[in-house]
Amino acid sequence: MKFPVRLPAGFPARRSARTAAPVAALVVAALTATACAPQTSDNAGGADDKSGTLRVWLFQEVSNGPKEKVVESTVDAFEKAHEGTQVEVEYIPVETRAQRIKAAFNDPKSAPDLMEYGNTDTAGYVNDGGLADVTEEFTDWNEAKDTDPTAKQSVTVDGKIYGAPYFVGVRALYYRTDVFKELDLEVPRTQSELISTAKEIRQAKPELYGLAVGGAFTYGAMPFVWSNGGEIAEGKAGSYAATIDSAAAQKGIEAYTSLFGDDNCPAAKCASMGGNDTITAFASGKAGMAIGGDFNHQAVEAGSVKGKYAVVPLPGLKAGEIAPAFAGGNNIGVLKSTSHRTLAVDLMKQLASKKTQGELFDAMGFLPTYSDVRADVAKKEPFVAPFVETLGAGTKFVPASPAWAEIDASLVLPTMFQEIVSGKKNVATASKDAATKMNAAFSSAG
Amino acid sequence: MKRMTEGVTEGASPVAPPLPAASPPGGVTASPGRVAGGPGPGGAAPGRKSRRGRAGWAPWIYLAPALVVIGGLLVYPVYQLGLISFLEYTQAQVSGGEPTTFQGFGNYATLFGDEQFWQVLLATVVFAAACVVATLAVGCALAVLLTRVRALPRLALMLAALGAWATPAITGSTVWLFLFDPDFGPVNRMLGLGDHSWTYGRYSAFALVLLEVVWCSFPFVMVTVYAGIRAVPGEVLEAAALDGASQWRIWRSVLAPMLRPILVVVTIQSVIWDFKVFTQIYVMTNGGGIAGQNLVLNVYAYQKAFASSQYSLGSAIGVVMLLILLAVTLVYLRLLRRQGEEL
Numbered sequence: 027m028k029f030p031v032r033l034p035a036g037f038p039a040r041r042s043a044r045t046a047a048p049v050a051a052l053v054v055a056a057l058t059a060t061a062c063a064p065q066t067s068d069n070a071g072g073a074d075d076k077s078g079t080l081r082v083w084l085f086q087e088v089s090n091g092p093k094e095k096v097v098e099s100t101v102d103a104f105e106k107a108h109e110g111t112q113v114e115v116e117y118i119p120v121e122t123r124a125q126r127i128k129a130a131f132n133d134p135k136s137a138p139d140l141m142e143y144g145n146t147d148t149a150g151y152v153n154d155g156g157l158a159d160v161t162e163e164f165t166d167w168n169e170a171k172d173t174d175p176t177a178k179q180s181v182t183v184d185g186k187i188y189g190a191p192y193f194v195g196v197r198a199l200y201y202r203t204d205v206f207k208e209l210d211l212e213v214p215r216t217q218s219e220l221i222s223t224a225k226e227i228r229q230a231k232p233e234l235y236g237l238a239v240g241g242a243f244t245y246g247a248m249p250f251v252w253s254n255g256g257e258i259a260e261g262k263a264g265s266y267a268a269t270i271d272s273a274a275a276q277k278g279i280e281a282y283t284s285l286f287g288d289d290n291c292p293a294a295k296c297a298s299m300g301g302n303d304t305i306t307a308f309a310s311g312k313a314g315m316a317i318g319g320d321f322n323h324q325a326v327e328a329g330s331v332k333g334k335y336a337v338v339p340l341p342g343l344k345a346g347e348i349a350p351a352f353a354g355g356n357n358i359g360v361l362k363s364t365s366h367r368t369l370a371v372d373l374m375k376q377l378a379s380k381k382t383q384g385e386l387f388d389a390m391g392f393l394p395t396y397s398d399v400r401a402d403v404a405k406k407e408p409f410v411a412p413f414v415e416t417l418g419a420g421t422k423f424v425p426a427s428p429a430w431a432e433i434d435a436s437l438v439l440p441t442m443f444q445e446i447v448s449g450k451k452n453v454a455t456a457s458k459d460a461a462t463k464m465n466a467a468f469s470s471a472g
Numbered sequence: 473m474k475r476m477t478e479g480v481t482e483g484a485s486p487v488a489p490p491l492p493a494a495s496p497p498g499g500v501t502a503s504p505g506r507v508a509g510g511p512g513p514g515g516a517a518p519g520r521k522s523r524r525g526r527a528g529w530a531p532w533i534y535l536a537p538a539l540v541v542i543g544g545l546l547v548y549p550v551y552q553l554g555l556i557s558f559l560e561y562t563q564a565q566v567s568g569g570e571p572t573t574f575q576g577f578g579n580y581a582t583l584f585g586d587e588q589f590w591q592v593l594l595a596t597v598v599f600a601a602a603c604v605v606a607t608l609a610v611g612c613a614l615a616v617l618l619t620r621v622r623a624l625p626r627l628a629l630m631l632a633a634l635g636a637w638a639t640p641a642i643t644g645s646t647v648w649l650f651l652f653d654p655d656f657g658p659v660n661r662m663l664g665l666g667d668h669s670w671t672y673g674r675y676s677a678f679a680l681v682l683l684e685v686v687w688c689s690f691p692f693v694m695v696t697v698y699a700g701i702r703a704v705p706g707e708v709l710e711a712a713a714l715d716g717a718s719q720w721r722i723w724r725s726v727l728a729p730m731l732r733p734i735l736v737v738v739t740i741q742s743v744i745w746d747f748k749v750f751t752q753i754y755v756m757t758n759g760g761g762i763a764g765q766n767l768v769l770n771v772y773a774y775q776k777a778f779a780s781s782q783y784s785l786g787s788a789i790g791v792v793m794l795l796i797l798l799a800v801t802l803v804y805l806r807l808l809r810r811q812g813e814e815l
Binding site for chain 2: 066067068069128131132150152153154155156241293294295297298428431432435436437440441444445448450
C-alpha cells in the first residue's frame with residue numbers, strides 16, 4: 027500500500043459508478059447514432075424555381091482577368107433579361123477542381139447550378155449522377171447546329187447530351203525558327219522526318235532536346251498511335267474493349283518511345299515529364315521542338331523563345347497528312363441537383379453562345395467550338411491557323427466510358443509509356459498489360 | 473494514440489499520480505507510464521493487485537475523457553473504414569448515381585488478386601525495415617555521441633536535430649529533392665555527377681527517400697535515447713569502463729539492456745511511422761515514381777481511394793495495413809514479454 031489511489035476525501039465509490047454509466051451510455055449512443063452506412067447524397071434536384079440565385083463555377087485560368095470581363099458582361103445581360111435573378115460566379119482553381127467537384131456531388135446543398143468541366147470527365151460525372159441531361163434543350167437550340175462533331179461528342183454519353191461545349195484545345199508542333207535556320211533544317215513533313223530532325227538537332231546542339239517528349243504526356247503521345255491507325259479502345263454504347271495493344275497501336279507506341287534516349291530526350295529526365303514540363307523546356311529554350319496546344323501560347327510567349335518560334339500541324343505518316351490530335355477542351359454543364367433548371371440551362375446557352383465564345387477567343391485565345399465562328403477567328407489571328415487546320419483534319423477523343431476517369435487517374439497510359447521508356451518492359455508486353463488494366467476498368471464500370 | 477493517453481493520464485495526476493493502475497489496461501497502451509519513469513525508479517509492482525480490486529470504477533472515470541476522444545477519433549473512423557471496405561463505394565455511390573451494394577470480401581479478393589499489391593507490399597516492408605534500422609542506428613549513435621561531447625557541440629547537434637525534427641515533411645522532401653536535382657542540385661555539382669537523375673532508378677529513388685526519412689525521424693530516437701542514457705547511473709558505466717569494456721561492448725552489454733523499454737517504444741514507433749510513410753514518397757517520387765516503381769502501401773491506397781475514387785478498395789488497403797501493424801506490434805510485445813520484460 028505504498029501508492030494508494032488518492033481519491034478526494036468524500037468521493038464515494040457509488041457516485042463514480044453513477045457517473046461512469048452515463049458516460050459509457052453516451053459513448054454507445056454516439057456510436058450507434060452515427061453508425062449507419064456511409065453517406066450517399068441525393069442529387070435528384072426536382073424544383074425548378076424561376077427566380078433566385080444561380081451559382082456558377084468556372085475555372086480559374088492563369089491570367090483570369092479577361093475571362094472574368096467576358097463572363098461579367100454575359101451575366102449582366104442575363105440578369106437584366108431575367109427579373110429577380112442573381113448570378114454568383116466563382117472561379118475555382120484548376121488543380122483542386124477534382125476535389126471541389128466531388129464535394130459538390132457529395133453535398134448538393136453547397137453545389138453550384140452550373141459548372142465548367144474538362145471534357146474528358148464527362149462520362150465519369152454522368153456516371154456519378156452529377157450532370158443533368160439537357161438533350162432536348164440542346165437539340166432545340168438554334169446555335170448548336172454549328173457545333174463541330176468532335177465537340178458535340180465530348181458532351182455526349184450514350185446518345186444523350188450533358189452540357190454545352192465551351193471551347194476546344196488541340197496540340198500542334200512548335201519549333202524554333204532560329205535553330206532550324208542555323209542548322210539548315212526543313213520543317214518535317216512526315217513522322218519519320220520529325221523523328222530524324224529531332225535527332226539531328228540533338229546531335230548538333232547536345233544542350234537541347236530535339237523534340238521535347240514526356241513519359242507522362244499522354245496527349246502528346248496519342249497522335250503517334252492514332253496516325254499509325256491505332257486506337258485506345260473501340261466499342262459502342264458504353265461497352266468498350268481496349269485496343270492499345272493492337273499491331274497498329276504498337277507501331278505508334280514504338281515511334282513515340284523511340285524519341286526517348288540520349289539521341290533526343292534522355293529517358294532519365296524525360297520519362298517523368300508531363301505536357302507542361304515539355305512546354306516549359308521549350309519556352310525556356312531547352313528544346314528544338316515541342317508538342318504544345320493553342321492554350322500554351324501565352325506560356326511560350328512569356329519564355330525566352332518569344333519571336334523565335336513557329337507552329338505547324340503535327341505531321342502524319344505520309345507527307346501532307348496531319349496526325350490526328352486529341353480534342354481537349356472544356357464544357358459547361360447543369361448540375362442534376364439544381365433547383366433552377368430552366369434558368370440554369372438558359373444561362374448555359376448564354377455562356378456558351380457564339381457571341382460569348384467569340385469574345386472569349388479575343389480575350390483568352392480559347393478556340394470556339396462552332397465551326398463557323400472558328401473559321402472567322404482564324405482569319406483574324408494567324409497564330410491559330412495551324413490549330414484550326416489540325417481540328418479540320420479530324421480529331422480524336424477518349425473513350426466516352428465512365429471507366430475513363432478511373433483509367434486516367436490510375437495513370438494506365440503514362441505507366442505504359444514509362445515502362446517502355448525505362449526499359450522495364452518491351453512494347454508488346456507493356457501495351458498488353460495496359461490493355462488488361464483498361465479492360466478490367468471497362469468491365470467493372472459496365 | 474500513445475501520446476494522447478499519456479497526456480490525459482498526466483492531466484489527472486493531481487488526483488492520482490501516474491501509476492500503472494491509472495493507465496489503461498491491456499498491454500499496448502499501458503507502456504507510457506512505465507517508460508516515462510525509465511528503468512531507474514521502479515518499484516511500482518507490489519501494490520498492483522490490491523489496488524485494482526479496490527478502485528473499481530475509479531480508473532474508468534479518469535479514463536472516460538480519453539475513451540470518448542479515442543472512441544470518436546479512432547474507433548468510429550476505423551469502424552467506417554471496415555464497413556466501406558465491404559461495400560461497392562466509388563464516387564458514383566457517394567453522389568447517388570448508383571446504389572451502394574454489399575460486396576462481402578469482393579474488394580479484398582480484387583486486392584489480393586492484384587499482382588501490383590503484392591509488389592507494393594513487399595517494397596513497403598523492405599523499405600520500412602531499412603528505414604527503421606537506419607533511423608535507430610543513426611539515432612542511437614548520435615545519442616551516445618551526445619553524452620561524449622562538450623556542451624557547445626552538444627548544443628549545436630541538438631539544435632540541428634531539432635531543426636530537422638521541426639521541419640514539415642513536405643518542406644523537407646522538397647529541399648532534399650532540390651539538393652539532388654539533376655540540373656540545379658548542389659550534390660551533383662559537388663560530386664561531379666553531371667545531370668545524373670537520382671529519382672530515375674528504382675533503388676536510387678528509394679535510397680534518396682530513405683535518406684530524407686532518416687533525416688527527419690532520427691531526432692526523435694536520438695532525444696529519447698539520450699534522455700534514457702542520462703538516467704543510467706554513472707557508477708554502472710564507470711564500473712564497465714574499469715572492467716576494460718570497449719565503447720561498443722558498454723553499449724551492447726550495459727546500455728542497451730537497461731534502455732530496452734525505451735528502445736522498444738522507439739522501435740515500434742519507428743516501425744509504425746516508416747510503414748505508413750506517405751509525404752516523402754508522394755512528393756519526392758511524384759506520386760509513386762516512374763511507372764509506379766516507388767509505390768508504398770499508403771501512397772498506393774491514396775492513388776486507389778482518392779485519385780481514382782475507389783473508396784472501397786482504398787479502405788480495404790487501409791484495413792490490411794491496420795492489421796499488419798497491429799500484428800507487428802503485438803508479436804513484438806509478446807516476444808519481449810517472454811524474455812521477461814514487463815511492459
